[in-house]
Amino acid sequence: MENWNKAAMLKLLWAITFKTDKLWVKWIAAYCLRRHDVSTVGITNNMSWHLKKILKLRELRVQLNWEDLLLNGKFSIKKAYKLIQGEMQKVQWRRIICNNRASPKSKFIVWLAVQNRLPTTDRISRWNVECQLQCRLCDTQNESIQHLFFECSFSTEVWNGLLQKMGFNRTAGSFDVESRIVCLKAHSKSLKSRVYVMMFSEAVHTIWCQRNSVIFENTSCSPAVLINRVIFQVACNCNETERRLLVQ
Structure with a gap:
């Protein structure tokens, strides 16, 4: 700036x-x-x-x-x-941010996530701040970027459901694996790839918001509710042709 x-x-x-x-x-x-x-x-x-x-x-x-x-x-x-x-080294994830019509707030959260800058409890604990290390979405493992996206059983169910909605017959991988897939999709100009990039961004943002709601407001939603919330948010940022892919 x-x-x-x-x-x-x-x-x-x-x-x-x-x-x-x-x-x-x-x-x-x-x-x-x-x-x-x-x-x-x-x-x-x-x-x-x-x-x-x-x-x-x-x-x-x-x-x-x-x-x-x-x-x-x-x-x-x-x-x-x-x-x-001057000459700057280009990061691999740049197109996830630049070639993405998702909401600005979701792109911002993805931007923090790919740099491991979200304040997950494993990072907060390194700042000498007392906090509960366990993931509040699944209560089984300590929270980190890699766990939250998508080793956590709750977030995995959300992303698996969105993958099925987009017609992909596979299960969620680690955050690094999913980020590489999204990077490849962001290089493509196809309608399905553009929707995929938006879906990933909104999913990361929605899961992060759900995590905060559980911690700070003690309120939770089911994975099915979050799936519908993500699809609605993506639909708001899609054009008419892209929106048809969501209802197929």
């Missing part, structure tokens, strides 16, 4: 430097820069906070070439961001 903000502010610096026909640029030149050159003008206390921030990016601009930041003669925030960010 910090780098994206810098890229966006660079666009304002570029406009102040080159878009001299713009009214707001003329105003800044006349009343703030006092006709001084943008690249050499000193930053004074009389300048606004916003203008100070923009002018401070001149140090970053020295490292970049204006020509590398343009697209068809216009400043490209995207190109600037990529140059500032």
Whole structure:
């Protein structure tokens, strides 16, 4: 976010430097820069906070070439961001988040889960916080990401039911196995694959919410109720053609 903000502010610096026909640029030149050159003008206390921030990016601009930041003669925030960010290693699960029309809240939970950042009790215990380690959905094993998705008998029943609804004749695997399958599905453009990715995301989110409801509200629902809840949520984010797959 910090780098994206810098890229966006660079666009304002570029406009102040080159878009001299713009009214707001003329105003800044006349009343703030006092006709001084943008690249050499000193930053004074009389300048606004916003203008100070923009002018401070001149140090970053020295490292970049204006020509590398343009697209068809216009400043490209995207190109600037990529140059500032530099080359980054792509994670395997990126398409689960990007090629996914599930609800934002479910994608956020999946994003945390694939990085093992959900506050499951095995992680909480490592923070020296006293908590019940047992999974509250099945009360048989200690809770972890791998157990919750989908070694737990409760969550396994939910995901198995959703797999059957989608026409897959198999049982749920571990979270790592299911994540790899979803990654492959996310690369596909078929209707069934898009529905599968949404179904997985909503299932992870719904199971996580059910886990929290049991712990903090002492309320529980049957796997059948959660299956219907997931299907309803997916249907809300589907188009008409995809929705037909859910009712077949």
